[in-house]
Amino acid sequence: MVPLENYLVLSAILFSLGVYGVLARRNAVLVLMAVELMLNAVSLNFVAFAAYLDPDKITGAIFAVFVITVAAAEVGLALAIIIRMFRNSATANVDEVAQLKW
Amino acid sequence: MATEVLWWIFAAATVALSAGVVFSRSVLHSAIFLIGSLAGVGAMYVFLTVDFLALVQFLIYGGAVTVLILLALMLTRQGATGVPEAVSGSQAPFAAIAGGGLLAILMGVAVAVKWPGDVSDKPSHISIEVMSKALFVDYGPPFIIASVLLLVALVGAIILARQEEGE
Numbered sequence: 001m002v003p004l005e006n007y008l009v010l011s012a013i014l015f016s017l018g019v020y021g022v023l024a025r026r027n028a029v030l031v032l033m034a035v036e037l038m039l040n041a042v043s044l045n046f047v048a049f050a051a052y053l054d055p056d057k058i059t060g061a062i063f064a065v066f067v068i069t070v071a072a073a074e075v076g077l078a079l080a081i082i083i084r085m086f087r088n089s090a091t092a093n094v095d096e097v098a099q100l101k102w
Numbered sequence: 103m104a105t106e107v108l109w110w111i112f113a114a115a116t117v118a119l120s121a122g123v124v125f126s127r128s129v130l131h132s133a134i135f136l137i138g139s140l141a142g143v144g145a146m147y148v149f150l151t152v153d154f155l156a157l158v159q160f161l162i163y164g165g166a167v168t169v170l171i172l173l174a175l176m177l178t179r180q181g182a183t184g185v186p187e188a189v190s191g192s193q194a195p196f197a198a199i200a201g202g203g204l205l206a207i208l209m210g211v212a213v214a215v216k217w218p219g220d221v222s223d224k225p226s227h228i229s230i231e232v233m234s235k236a237l238f239v240d241y242g243p244p245f246i247i248a249s250v251l252l253l254v255a256l257v258g259a260i261i262l263a264r265q266e267e268g269e
Contacts, residue, residue: 002109002149008212010113010146014120014139016205021124023197029175030129033136036167037120040143043155051150053217057228058236061152065237068162069248073255075167079174080259092178 007048014041028082028092036071043067109149116142129175137168154233 014037021034043064050060086092089099119142122135144159237245 012208020201024194076259080262086178
């Protein structure tokens, strides 16, 4: 069986890719996709820890269900905001949306 | 043994597809790669024998969320003509430093720490019955709060994205 460390390293790689994507990409939808990668890495970590270390084996999976729920709510809201932003300033580039900066 | 080989194949595919999401030049390709990456994480849930989560991952993420993202991508497309925009801003080197540094720290911790218990133990199977009992009985109140959160978020999203009078 695959040891726990493999899952931890895999989720570390996914999370770091997500961090890079959030910081480097300029399209707002791509930033959102990178956030999804990070959320997935975290859920994978929860489930792996629960499967190997938790005597109940279930707590991590329950946590992952709630992470997925909140992520779905977040995607819906974020895409509404992005569409709104595109309608107001005709761009989906996060660098160009700086009305709040002064 | 066969499981381990399969695990490595799926892990490599997941990492490659996630790198595709972040580094791809076309936003549409990124979205397609994202579907594969999320399915790869779903396959990891299968290896961890959490059936329900794997199903949810394939249905909610692979289906609903990616369709939503693709729709938003198409609604916010810039003109197809002209030079393709640079995918990354001037901050990309610093982002690479941040991501690489975090990766080094996380991998160092994951490998160096001696985890308690038998970490090479085969995880026991978590059936959908066990999962539903935990979700509806033991974790009932948080479940209800999560559904209210979803309702409020989706109503808010509709109000935000709505076309207003005179716009």
